[in-house]
Amino acid sequence: MIIAEEVHHENQKKEFLEFPVRLYQHDKNYIRPLDKDIEAIFDPQKNKFFKTGECKRFIFKNKENKTVGKIAVFVNQLYEQNQPTGGIGFFDCINDQETANFIFDYCKKWLQERGIKAMDGPINFGERDKFWGLLIEGFIEPLYGMNYNFPYYKELLENYGFQIYFEQLCFSRPIFAEVSRVFTVMHAKHSKNPAISARPLKKNNLEKFAKDFTEIYNKAWAAHGEGKQLEEAKTLKMFKTMKPIINEHISWFVYENEKPIAMWMNIPDLNQWFKYMNGKFGFIEKLKFLWIKKFKKNEKMVGLVFGVVPEWQKKGLEGYMIWEGTQHLRKHTDFKVTELQWIGDFNPKMIKIAENLDTEVTRKLATYRYLFDREKVFERHPML
Template structure:
């Protein structure tokens, strides 16, 4: 017998955070997320998605009152799909299909009561840049904000009837590996153009780079499916929040006569430091973080955003930018590996760029979908 408890009080909230720690106790690749990063997602005052949605968390316990699973289930009215689709996330479960089926059925009923016709998982009640997808290949230490799970989760989802809506591919390469000849040729070509310049993003001029980021982002992605504009004020707030961990050598912009035309945004992988904090970020942990950050080299950087405005796409400007940035960061940083945050298999253009960098796919996640009407034809995410 399994009993569901909605997470309401402080004790239940702690158990929601601590259950995965016990579950992954012997897994050396597991990195506990910061508690505050999880809790902010479920705080209506912190998470804007509560304005257009509803979310609940549940613990699942056996007859001995031991936790055997947990999940968040939510409706996000901004998540536009062909059929009304809800989400489940922060799913953790013992290796038992019956227990997982109970959890999935519970979520299905909760979502059906709110008019949903399908559910996606394991996803976030928020943006796709964090806690999105089920890890299905490449069970290495996760990047900051990336889901991590046991290999058996794939079977739990697929045995229930979930199908892959899209795969999320993470590409990696050594910093000092040879850069593709395609990029060096394009760099040589564009270097002869006196109107073009490449500049690293600097922490002392965030307002300018926020403006440039916004212009490139909106031109490059606004027309994509499920895309949307971003405001300069939002970008500036984001940059200011990231300022303590920004590195002046690893994010690059390209300009044509001072007009921003391309960007390549990277950050240090915070999990290289946060793995020492056991999920906490109080005063003691903040001091410890500063000590670790100062004395332990971070050798992995993470590619967050790559964009080229439409007028400069398919002209090789990315080769110019990447080789300019790579030559510089090799001299001025300790990074040895770069890994791109996931690229959806529905985005062949970005996958091609990643492949041209001579990268390899080092991990895969899957966004699963389950249609409540089992007779309805399943369709994967449309190609961009």
């Protein structure tokens, strides 16, 4: 017999955070997320999606009163799909199909009571940039904000009837790997043009780089199906929030006579420092973080955004920028590998860009969908 408990009290919140720690205690690749990052998702004062949706989280216990699983289930009016679709996320479970089926059935019933016809998962009650998807290939240390799970989770979902809605591809390359000859040739070509220059982002001039970032992003992605137009004020706010972890050697901008035409934005992978925090980030942990950040080498950086304005696309400018930045960061940083944030398999243009950067797929996640009407034809995410 399994009992579901809705998370209300502090001891239940603690158990929601601690259960996966016990579950993964012997997995060397598991990195505990920061408690504050998880709790913020379920705080209506911090998560704007509560204004347009509803979210509940549950722990599941067996007859011995031991936790055997946990999950969050939610609806969001802004999550527009072909049919009313809810979400599940933050799923953890023992390796038992009966237990998993009970949890999924419980979520299905909760969603049906709210008029929902399908559920996607594991996804986040928030943006796609964090805690989105199930790891299905590449069981290595997760990047900051990335889901991690046991390989058997795939069977638990698929045996229940979930189908892959889209795959999330993560591309990576070693910093010191041989660079494509195309890059060096294009670098040599554009280096001869006195109007073209490349420079790294500087913390003491965030206003300028926020403005340049916004201009490039909006031009490069406006007609690409990659989300909304950015506002300069929001970009600057984001840059200021990121300031403590910005590495001035790894984010680059390219200019034509001071006009911004390309960017390559990277940050250190915070999990390479947070893995020593055991999920905590109070005053003591912040001091520890500063010490670790200063003395512990971080060898992994994460590619956030790459963009070239339309008039400079297909002219090899990315080769110039990548090789200019790579030569510099090889000398001035300890990074040995770079990994791009995931790209959906429904986005062939972005996948092509990633492949052209001389990368390879090093891990895959998947967003699953379960249609409540089992007679309805399942369709994957439409291509962009």
